[in-house]
Amino acid sequence: MPSMKTCVAVALLGCITGAVVLAQTETPRLTLVESALESKVAASTTERLSAAACELPDEQKSIRLAVIGDSGTGGIEQYQVGQQMESCRAKSGFDFVLMMGDNIYGGKSPQDFERKFEAPYKSLLDAGVKFYASIGNHDDTNERLYKPFNMGGQRYYSFKKGNATFFALDSNYMDLAQLDWLERELSSTNTPWKICFMHHPLYSDGRYHGPDIDLRAHLEPLFEKYGVNVVFSGHDHVYERLKPEHGINYFVLGNSGELRFRNLKASAEMAAGFDTDRSFMVVEIAGDKLYFQAVSRTGQVVDSGALDRPQNR
Amino acid sequence: MHLSLMMSRLKSIYGSAFFVALATMCLAFGQQPPPTAKSPGVNADSVIIGDFDKQVKEYLKLHKKAEAGVPPMKPTDSPEAITERRHMLASRIQTARQQAKQGDLFSPQVSQLYKRLIGMAYQASGPAKVGASLRHDEPVRDVKLQVNAVYPERTPLQTTPPSILTNLPPLPPELDYRIVGHDLVLRDTGANIIVDFIPAAIPPS
Secondary structure, three states: OOOHHHHHHHHHHHHHHOOOOOOOOOOOOOEEEEOOOOOOOOOOOOOOOOOOOOOOOOOOOOEEEEEEOOOOOOOHHHHHHHHHHHHHHHHHOOOEEEEOOOOOOOOOOHHHHHHHHHOOOHHHHHOOOEEEEOOOOOOOHHHHHEHHHOOOOOOOEEEEEOOEEEEEOOOOEOOHHHHHHHHHHHHOOOOOEEEEEOOOOOOOOEOOOOOOHHHHHHHHHHHHHOOOOEEEEOOOOOEEEEOOEOOEEEEEEOOOOOOOOOOEOOOOOEEEEEOOOOEEEEEEEEOOEEEEEEEEOOOOEEEEEEEEOOOOO | OOHHHHHHHHHHHHOOHHHHHHHHHHHHOOOOOOOOOOOOOHHHHHHHHHHHHHHHHHHHHHHHHHHOOOOOOOOEOOHHHHHHHHHHHHHHHHHHOOOOOOOOOOOHHHHHHHHHHHHHHHHHHOHHHHHHHHHHOOOOOOOOOOOOOEOOOOOOOOOEOHHHHOOOOOOOOOEEEEEEOOEEEEEEOOOOEEEEEEOOOOOOO
């Protein structure tokens, strides 16, 4: 077991050299079995766009999805990410997308919905890909009524796909009613995979926002108690994969439209990060394995790997 | 969730200071307080919260009356329909509350109690934790608060830390608590209207 000083040194070295900093799990309930071979803190900012190199195992009876966060700028980069997602969909066949919030920045007119959501993802929407949104601090809570966000009129909700249940949380307003709902839902869910997504990260090495430790104090005990495997969030405009915390794998993905250039400050908790361009994720869940790739706006795979779901969860 | 389970979870987060506030709320909302919670101020506090609850119910009557004249709130493909509904509801509420002023729901007594409850939430969960949560979010400062005005559409809604939320009397879904600078805002969620606010409710961090 390396000392904290060693971990920090390794993490910093990893950041400087662009090397992967692998997770040091004490009691891994999810183990990183296929290390993030291509993971790196990439520095490429070239404008050369190539077709997304995303490749998932494409196993039978698996579920495939994409993840975006802090996307709704209406800027050219959001459209380019949308193009890469479409290219990736053609290869991997994902059929739904999780949205980490800040889905519509600024104005909320019908033109804004068109420019910041419907147009950038038109080819995906036309292909029948479903988007499941969570609410960010820049969103109007009435976005829950917008059918293409599939929120069913609720601030927080859950849905099941194959052997996974997804829980969309409203991290802007974590009141007792929502905590109560979450506990009931988690305790009555029997799917092997339990995946939560929300706007605010419980762990993050983003300099601008960082982790919401008050939210963490309220949510993490529930995640642990009821065996949540993976948590996706946004808010910090970077991509980051954290080392497992209490057996839970945390991802921050808040750079699908917005970007805070070189905003990551690598800590001992960081497993991989990307903060020099926009990105999105593709995920495949097949049996007890979850495969993931983070793909940049220019089509580079900036992180990838697979997680094992422990049998006792 | 059973009350005892809820308290057990919250006690693990807050420690015992939480229970003084919880006792206050339980009394106001007709539940039995935990047997360990005794405070000379509880009865007075429950009366204050009971008064606030009455004001909230009165506001809800007005909200529902205004809502009767607008299209039903249900999922739609049309962002225009969502925006129109919000504007119509806001306009009807604003007309019905032309005389509304700061302090109508948050009376001086309620404001004082809320400041105390928020202070307790800070202390119980650790001032650094709640303060950091506020700072790490996107603090909203440049909003001139005015009762019955629309909360500015382009201004983000600051996250309300759970430690504060879970220490304040719960609200119906038509209303929420929001933080602007150091002020606590009571907002109509459907109409996006500022119903009332408490200046300087949030301690400086």
